Amino acid sequence: MARRYPELSPDLITFIEEQKMFFVGTAANDGTINVSPKGFDSLRVLSPNRIVWLNITGSGNETAAHLAQNSRMTIMFCAFDGNPKILRLYGQAKAIHKRDPEWDEMEALFTPHPTARQYVDFNFDLAQTSCGFGVPLYDFREERDNMPKWIASKGKEPIENYWRDRNQVSLDGLPTHILDE
Numbered sequence: 001m002a003r004r005y006p007e008l009s010p011d012l013i014t015f016i017e018e019q020k021m022f023f024v025g026t027a028a029n030d031g032t033i034n035v036s037p038k039g040f041d042s043l044r045v046l047s048p049n050r051i052v053w054l055n056i057t058g059s060g061n062e063t064a065a066h067l068a069q070n071s072r073m074t075i076m077f078c079a080f081d082g083n084p085k086i087l088r089l090y091g092q093a094k095a096i097h098k099r100d101p102e103w104d105e106m107e108a109l110f111t112p113h114p115t116a117r118q119y120v121d122f123n124f125d126l127a128q129t130s131c132g133f134g135v136p137l138y139d140f141r142e143e144r145d146n147m148p149k150w151i152a153s154k155g156k157e158p159i160e161n162y163w164r165d166r167n168q169v170s171l172d173g174l175p176t177h178i179l180d181e
Helices: 010-018 062-069 103-107 148-152 156-165
Strands: 003-005 021-027 031-039 043-047 050-056 072-078 085-097 115-128
Touching: 010 085, 021 062, 021 103, 021 156, 031 062, 062 085, 062 115, 072 115, 148 156
Parallel strands: none
Antiparallel strands: 003 115, 021 031, 021 072, 043 050, 050 115, 072 085, 085 115
């Protein structure tokens, strides 16, 4: 049975910290709805109603484009091992870019990542748990090594070129503001 909470309890924070992956859902006012899996050590719980996550370079940049138009976001965690549980957080988010004054504060929360393109500051007022009985059991083996290999093959300037070529607009043509001055 689903249960609703106005904030995260210590047990729910522990649950989040134990997860190796989470999913982010966003949508602009119109157009494509996006759900993205996120991994690595890219999420921090700052308070019972605030999470920050590091958005590293990917093939698209839908989240930033959507948040520029509509700040609604859902984050979902689900247990792939141990006791079944799904946790969804509903709230409002803001993409923080390198030019924003909050960048240094966010960057200090994480190990520096050469492809950090945004931090997402997420404030939520509803946490909902559900059973997760339908989520299959999986065993975590290790992080993939594709990203570090890709980064090593690029260097700083080509990553910014990649952003210019592939991360400036969403699937629906909305600007991501990644390279705005």
